[in-house]
Amino acid sequence: MEKAERLIDALEAAGFEAYIVGGAVRDLLLGAEPSDVDVATSALPEQVKAVFPRTVDTGIQHGTVLVLTEGEGIEVTTFRTESGYSDSRRPDQVAFVTSLTEDLRRRDFTINAMALTKDHIVVDPFGGQSDLDNRIIRAVGDADERFREDALRMLRAVRFAGQLGFEPEQATADSISRNADRIQAVAIERIKIELDKLFSSRHAKKGLEFLTESGLSRYLPAGRLFCRDWTRFPENQPALTGWAFMLHDTYAGFDEVRAYRFSNDERRLLQQILAAVREPEWTKWTVYQYTDAALAAARLLAGVETDLLRLKSELPIQSKSDLAVSGLDLLEWTDHSRGPWLREWLNFIEQRVVKGALANDKQQIKEWFLHEYSNHQSTG
Ligand code: ATP
Numbered sequence: 001m002e003k004a005e006r007l008i009d010a011l012e013a014a015g016f017e018a019y020i021v022g023g024a025v026r027d028l029l030l031g032a033e034p035s036d037v038d039v040a041t042s043a044l045p046e047q048v049k050a051v052f053p054r055t056v057d058t059g060i061q062h063g064t065v066l067v068l069t070e071g072e073g074i075e076v077t078t079f080r081t082e083s084g085y086s087d088s089r090r091p092d093q094v095a096f097v098t099s100l101t102e103d104l105r106r107r108d109f110t111i112n113a114m115a116l117t118k119d120h121i122v123v124d125p126f127g128g129q130s131d132l133d134n135r136i137i138r139a140v141g142d143a144d145e146r147f148r149e150d151a152l153r154m155l156r157a158v159r160f161a162g163q164l165g166f167e168p169e170q171a172t173a174d175s176i177s178r179n180a181d182r183i184q185a186v187a188i189e190r191i192k193i194e195l196d197k198l199f200s201s202r203h204a205k206k207g208l209e210f211l212t213e214s215g216l217s218r219y220l221p222a223g224r225l226f227c228r229d230w231t232r233f234p235e236n237q238p239a240l241t242g243w244a245f246m247l248h249d250t251y252a253g254f255d256e257v258r259a260y261r262f263s264n265d266e267r268r269l270l271q272q273i274l275a276a277v278r279e280p281e282w283t284k285w286t287v288y289q290y291t292d293a294a295l296a297a298a299r300l301l302a303g304v305e306t307d308l309l310r311l312k313s314e315l316p317i318q319s320k321s322d323l324a325v326s327g328l329d330l331l332e333w334t335d336h337s338r339g340p341w342l343r344e345w346l347n348f349i350e351q352r353v354v355k356g357a358l359a360n361d362k363q364q365i366k367e368w369f370l371h372e373y374s375n376h377q378s379t380g
């Protein structure tokens, strides 16, 4: 915050207006820590660059310059309006304007359309403060118009309902129902970001109920997965736990949500969570197979009584690399050369150690191994 204030000082000293805007103002007024601070200014991008020695052109065609100060990057955006969302995705045109109010007018919801001077005076032309007090999500201006400009805003309304526990104002909610089908035109990457934020939110059930009741979910990929009762949805959990909930309860597999283009890491973790949720028997050995994230999700979603994370932490080893022996040791103890047998025996040792049938001690493992190995050799 202080860094943003000093940045505003510098812009003002150069003769420009500058304010903290958007989500950061909302979060500060709610007494929450803003996730990031955005600054809006009357200075044009080139003028911003002239004031600060270190900047990066992150979105200069949209008026955004990243200013690097005091070891941090703060996005500074020239006052602007947007027009012509012919593809419901991105404004066709961005026009720089001189008035802060014009810039605030293009923002999605009144609670996101306030500005703060460096002396903490709130600039609030659309009644954001009062909507914040009344816990209401209301479109700035005509809701139909705003959702037709950019259909993603409908999903953002749902996401903010989930994050803040706010109610959508009636005209805004009605407009979402009317325009729901337009969400189909929005790029899947933008939709996925909002759904992830919704799934991990504190009041996710509230947001999800709104998502379903408004009819918006019918037009999302895998829409059928949203037709359900949300009472058991795990709130305030990682987003992937929410995705797993959706798939688990509907007996669906990962393929159903492939359209959301998960990263490879996300896909692997989601598949692992699903396998854990569907794990038929929890033993030391099965617990050992899963990451902590998958175990935590399985407990929540499958209602497992056992503290799986604790069970795992009490295992003699957490992974193969914790074993007191390696493949090299086995090679040294036998006259055998490298081959698939090495991995098989290591796996065998790993299983016995995890199950507690063999201590994770080099000498004891060696004795057990040599005994078993010679038996094995003599029996063929
Ligand atoms: P978060 O805490 O998730 O960052 P945020 O409100 O800061 O929430 P951002 O996506 O970071 O959301 O956007 C910053 C600001 O830009 C918003 O507060 C809003 O004023 C404006 N904004 C963002 N996306 C849109 C949009 N699709 N249409 C209109 N205004 C938008």
Ligand code: MG
Pocket (backbone or CB within 6 Å): 023, 024, 035, 036
């Ligand atoms: Mg933000």
